[in-house]
Amino acid sequence: MSLVRFSNQFPSLFDRFFDSDMFDWSNRHYSNTNTTLPSVNIKEDNDAYHVEMAVPGFEKKDFKIELNNDLLTISSEKRDEKEAKEGDNYSKREFSYQSFCRSFTLPATVENEKIKAKYDKGILHIDIPKREEAKPLPPKVIAIS
Numbered sequence: 001m002s003l004v005r006f007s008n009q010f011p012s013l014f015d016r017f018f019d020s021d022m023f024d025w026s027n028r029h030y031s032n033t034n035t036t037l038p039s040v041n042i043k044e045d046n047d048a049y050h051v052e053m054a055v056p057g058f059e060k061k062d063f064k065i066e067l068n069n070d071l072l073t074i075s076s077e078k079r080d081e082k083e084a085k086e087g088d089n090y091s092k093r094e095f096s097y098q099s100f101c102r103s104f105t106l107p108a109t110v111e112n113e114k115i116k117a118k119y120d121k122g123i124l125h126i127d128i129p130k131r132e133e134a135k136p137l138p139p140k141v142i143a144i145s
Helices: 010-018
Strands: 038-042 048-053 063-068 071-081 097-103 116-120 123-127
Touching: 063 116, 071 123
Parallel strands: none
Antiparallel strands: 038 048, 048 123, 063 071, 071 097, 116 123
């Protein structure tokens, strides 16, 4: 372990202030196409992995979930086009195209055939069950003779 010494100089404090998340304008939440990547929570319990992806404003038909060997890919492509009626004379018309793709490598200890997905209230839920041999065993009580 190494210790880092901060000097009492003004530039050091100044630099640390602007290194905070409040001033982080990097593209870490954006894909290469500058579209926002949905946030993901991954929880694990004794029986399964649970993936929650925040994707409000979508419908379940907008998602594509694929499993290729041990790579789980969640993607979506959504188009929202405002239709113009015949005779409409507009000076502005907006299109909305949203897409994302996130991939996760699954461990070999999951039941690929039993993966389930559900979309509810803006959250995509994916349950990935573990194989029986991957589940922790309860402690064994050894009798004393």
